[in-house]
Amino acid sequence: MVRQIFVIDKQNQVLVQVYKIDKNLSAKDCQKVGERLINPVIQEFEVDKLGLLKRSKWWAEISFLPGVTDNVATTSQEIISDLLKIKFTNRERVYTSQLIFNKKKLEEISANPLIQKVTINQRQETPRVKLSGKKTVEKVNLEVSDNQLEILGKQGIKNRGPLALDLNELRTIREYFRQEERLPTDIELEAIAQTWSEHCQHKIFKDLFKKYIKAATDKINKRFCVSVFTDNSGAIELDKDWLVTHKVETHNSPSALDPFGGAITGIVGVNRDTIGFGLGAKPVANIYGFCLAEPDDKRQFYRDQKLTRPLLSARRIFDGVVKGVNSGGNCSGIPTPLGWLYFDDSYRGKPLVFVGTVGVIPKKKGKRWLYQKKAKVDDYIVMVGGRVGLDGIHGATFSSESLNRGSPASAVQIGDPITQKKLSDALVKEARDQNLYNSITDNGAGGLSCSVAEMAKETNGFEVELTKVPVKYSGLAPWQIWISESQERMTLAVPKNKWRKFKKLMEKRGVEATVIGRFTNSSRGIVKYQGKKIMDLDIKWLHDGWPKKQLNPVYVKNKFKEPKLVAKKDLTQTLLKMLRQPNLSSFEFISRQYDHEVQGGSVIKPLQGKGKINAEAVVVRPILSSSKGVVLSAGINPRLSLIDPYQMAGNAIDAAVRNAVSVGANFDKIALLDNFCWCSSDEAQKQGELKRAVEACYDVAVIYQTPFISGKDSMFNDFSGFDKNGQSVKISILPTLLISSIGIIDDITKAVSIDFKFPGDLIYILGETKNELGGSEYFKMRGYVGNNLPKVETDKNKRLYQALATAIHRRLVASSISINRGGLGIALTKSAMASDLGLKIKLTNDGYSLFSESSGGVVVTINPKNKLMFEKIMDGNFYQLVGKVTHQPQILIGDFVKVSVARALQAYKLRFKNF
Secondary structure (H helix, E strand, O other), X not given: OEEEEEEEEOOOOOEEEEEEEEOOOOHHHXXXXXXXXXXXXXXXXXXXXXXXXXXXXXXXXXXXXXXOOOHHHHHHHHHHHHHHOOOOOOOOOEEEEEEEOOOOOHHHOOOOOOOEEEEEOOXXXXXXXXXXXXXXXXXXXXXXXXXXXXHHHHHOHHHOOOOOOOHHHHHHHHHHHHHHOOOOEHHHHHHHHHHHOHHHHOOXXXXXXXXXXXXXXXXXXXXXXXXXXXXXXXXXXXXXXXXXXXXXXXXXXXXXXXHHHHHHHHHHHHXXXXXXXXXXXXXXXXXXXXXXXXXXXXXXXXXXXXXXXXXXXXXXXXXXXXXXXXXXXXXXXXXOOEEXXXXXXXXXXXXXXXXXXXXXXXXXXXXXXOOOXXXXXXXXXXXXXXXXOOOOOOHHHHOOOOEOOOOOHHHOOOOOHHHHHHHHHHHHHHHOOOOOOOEEEEOOOOOHHHHHHHHHHHOOOEEEEHHHOOEOOXXXXXXXXXXXXXXXXXXXXXXXXXXXXXXXXXXXXXXXXXXXXXXXXXOEEEEEEOOEEEEEEEXXXXXXXXXXXXXXXXXXXXXXXXXXXXXXOOOHHHHHHHHOOOOOOOOHHHHHHOOOOHHHOEEEOOEEXXXXXXXXXXXXXXXXXXXXXXXXXXXXXXXXXXXXXXXXXHHHHHHHHHHHHHHOOOHHHEEEEEEEEOOOOOOHHHHHHHHHHHHHHHHHHHHHOOOEEEEEEEOOOEEEEEEOOOOEXXXXXXXXXXXXXXXXXXXXXXXOOOOOOOXXXXXXXXXXOOOOOOOOHHHHHOXXXXXXXXXXXXXXXXXXXXXXXXXXHOOOOOEEEEOOOOOHHHHHHHHHHHHOOEEEEOOOOOOOOOOOOOOOXXXXXXXXXXXXXXXXXXXXXXXXXXXXXXOOOEEEEOOOEEEEHHHHHHHHOOOOOOO
């Protein structure tokens, strides 16, 4: 019997939340549950019958499709279990839906057909999962023509979804099974596809990574780097007792289909990368970054020529990814202090959703090094956390291709941060320090097929029985259980003699834990189903047998029209217009909804000063008993890749380092993370552009002595589809590189914010501004690209940053802001707006100084009494004393900018005022 509880807002009866409880509860029990589910001040509830349904002529019901993760329902089910002291069987569940009673057109209802169902004026059945698929294992015939092999690689086994294997790879697989003297099973081919996917194996990027990214780190050889490119996250020393970890991921393809699900899965997934570092680090900070089309972009695109499968609107994607990261971070109790937005038309086909997590872990517990892990032969393979379902099927292979009409809805996942929070706390706060397991990793891309196989490298073999894997519903085929990427799961290696204690602890904390197999030294990866062997692969071949790709990079430099510069007599209106540009405007509405104060470690905030201005870098204190802090910042400017990917990459590193130093990071303790998001990566020109970018990463990092500790690449960020007229279109992103930096500040009381502090303080411009408007926001506003882009002068910039770090360390700097997108004019205005103080400076109106984005620039203010000491430290570097901070809140730049701080602030906050 399904009981229903309708929760109604007393003041606004437009939206009704429905809880469908698929369990035989009494009327008294339903009354108790209803009282627990509402806020009695503003809500009321009805059981089984809703009066509004009889009184309304028009209404609609929105619910999740069968099998889609419903976080509200999951939490509600736990509430009911705790309240009534009852248990739900596998066939008993809670489902939720929403009833809308204000009359709207169907197309105006906010629903995603990939994951939701909408009905008009009739109630929906309870969305139980009913699977009719075969549970059998099938043989796959690879002894076919090349054309048939190519179709298999693109469409999958019986059109199940992409394997993302090319012809050469399928030939290699065919030869392996010829030597095995048998045909592969479907689960074997699916497992190989996951392991060999671009998403997991980084086939295009791997050689470039070794030659440039890892080579730079090896050459720099900094001792404070403890773990680089060998674990789920990178790690550096915070002090003699603690490490801090960092990892940044992308979740681009899923976010194009379901922005909320893609983004929340991304953020909770990278949280698990932290939990999976060593024997488990505690997540202490999240970061985010979104490359999107402008939300008011009205262009319509479709995945099919009949125009029946539209891309989601730009606004829908924008709102969804913001909400997804919000839910993932806030519900997990992890602060989100740092983020950024970047808008360009090229992200209309596929958005880029960057998410990252910083963690902390003690170096040792007793005699055990907690950042080291290794599964042992005969350890149990234990899956903990959520159950396996259809969600996330082919996620890894789907993300290895461009978005097209064949992109599967099953790749969409929705993370459950509440379930994961319990899992995280049980592992990191208890089981780890009780020494109850030997190794741990995330069930991310490829699900069990990748996590178990990766851990099996530590013992050289594994054996799994799939019927032991907990599933959300019956009817899943063996291959689906093995590769599903359903969320909130980790895989652990638990010694047999510690299993009972581990199991008891997990049960006590409400976390499901199940033995599904054991690690062996057989050199084989073996999977059984009902005792019958259905997968038997050589472990070494599974990981290393893929045919290496040969890149043929070709680079041809683009040339653009170079506009003439005219020095206008009055640039006030130009400055105000710049402040209204989406890449320069305030996104305070995001920073305010992302909790950055939870855990109590926030030092330099995401919104700074009275004006609440978005910061370029933040400082957090991960260990509250320590004065040491962690500095987080980022550098990204994809538009420069149009002119020269080398300088695009160099500027990204330079900005990330400069931003970190500007708030007080120790220049000698800064590490980097790289996230390459490229397009059309099988084309020679794009490979040439990629090679240019990684060469810059090596050159700049080696000179700055900033090692890379982690990274990720995403190679096919293209959309192939149709416009509103049914014409074929391809939308490729700008070649994009995000550089994230993580640094140490030895004393958080010395950290510096961007806001001016006192009238009369002296204003200095550090670094030289040149005629380098190519790829700038100023040129973009005017409809140009240009050619004279900023060129990173590494040796000169390095000396300047070291001097600035010294000055901040000696407490000589009152405020500091890095000159980034928008140039000097935007940096000066931000500091004034943050403080509600004014500025008066002398500056030559040469047509470029105010908006050029030359690298190496910083604006600082100092107390006049510190003038001599500051200039002595800066001796040998380029710097200018240009003016003073004023009590009157006016921005006065030469004789060509005169505007009140209030008017500037109004322009800065206008673009996203109503979001």
